[in-house]
Amino acid sequence: MTPSINDSRRKFIRNSGMATLGFMGLYQFMNPGLSHAKPGLKPAMGYGPLKKDPAGILNLPEGFTYKIISNKGDKMADGLYLPGLADGMGAFQGKNGRTIVVRNHEISPDSLEHSGFGANNELIGTLPAAEFYDFGKGILPSLGGTTTFVYNENSGELEHQYLSLAGTIRNCAGGITPWGSWLTCEESTLRKGEYDGKLEKDHGYVFEVPAQETIHRAVPKPITAMGRFNHEAVAVDPASGVVYLTEDRGDGIFYRYVPNSPGNLHKGGKLQALAILGEKSRDTRNWEDSEGPVFPMMKGHKVRWIDLENVTSPDDDLRFQGFEKGAAVFARGEGIWWGDKEVYFACTNGGKIGAGQVFRYTPSEFEGRPEEQNAPGELSLFAEPNDREILKNCDNLAVAPWGDVILCEDHKHPFLVGITPEGALYHLAENVGYASELAGGVFSPSGKTYFVNIQGPGITVAITGPWKS
Known part of the structure; x- marks a missing residue:
């Protein structure tokens, strides 16, 4: 029996590291790896200067350590290989000090070098075709999906891992649910018949993967009512059950799904797009060539929600339908995370110089119900530093149990960027080993371990240290 939203809320709070974030504008910054604070900005010490890693992979503050817990190509418990291009992750409470982590893989069908079935898909026959969403006629199966690993925080060891969803394409990010599953999103709108007729299904959907310690393949059934578009990530309001969704396009919109x-x-619902109340198709990107006025910092804008139709969108035109009806436009919506009574999401190339923005949406107390017209939700722009030394191309994000937001940068020289509840920024880690983005950062439910992927080489690391309480 599936637990109710209210029954699951307390567990969800632990899993999501939920905390109210009293952002103060995100103007304050210091790079602890440098010897000085940026002029005019109040220093934020965070965890102190970053120390040079003797192994030349990940610089961390004093007292922090990391451990590589899995690598692309590792043999998994189900006999398959660990796929590459690891991306978004969700962490769940397991038994006896264990953490269950569901991990996305952003792989296209022809990226055989990242396949979990071997360099020539030679292990493809070990899984029944029915366990794939798109078997590609047995010639070019879709190679994205998810793996699940079980990590023992007491021993600091990864105990086992396995393929938990098969046959999807470019699973980028997703989101945890209050009822103990991971919603994984396809960042693709490929159609049936593409790849010279080999694809058997349309792509661009959200799939649900239960978080289980034992080997279990999720039923590869898309949640079609949540729309077909270039999905990035989702966040669930544990009180209302409403799901918020980001779209990774330069002219994307911000969605919600009212189940x-x-x-x-899977029982259906209403897909809607956010619009600013009293305005038509407001441009929030703040690019120099953006139409309309600059979207201001720290100002709440009341919103309305627009119904979308034909949500399976064969022509990938949901955002255009939204614009015609007045939806606001966003610059590559990416990571999203539920806070206490609000949702935070990143727009990776928003802002005047395209270095990134962070938005906050505060739902109505009547979210998703007719009464919300009298008490609408509000959207605010919380971060737009317009300085690449402060923040560049923010992607996945998560809220730590003590209230800091941790952002992963999508860049060849990326940092983990922390943001305190007072709005000060600091660097938590620096990837010096690989010219590759950091992805999927997430805390264990206990708050003791932060898991993050270095996507290019296919490495997952576990970071521990003197975290704030």
């Missing part, structure tokens, strides 16, 4: 039965997303 008919909260906690049972």
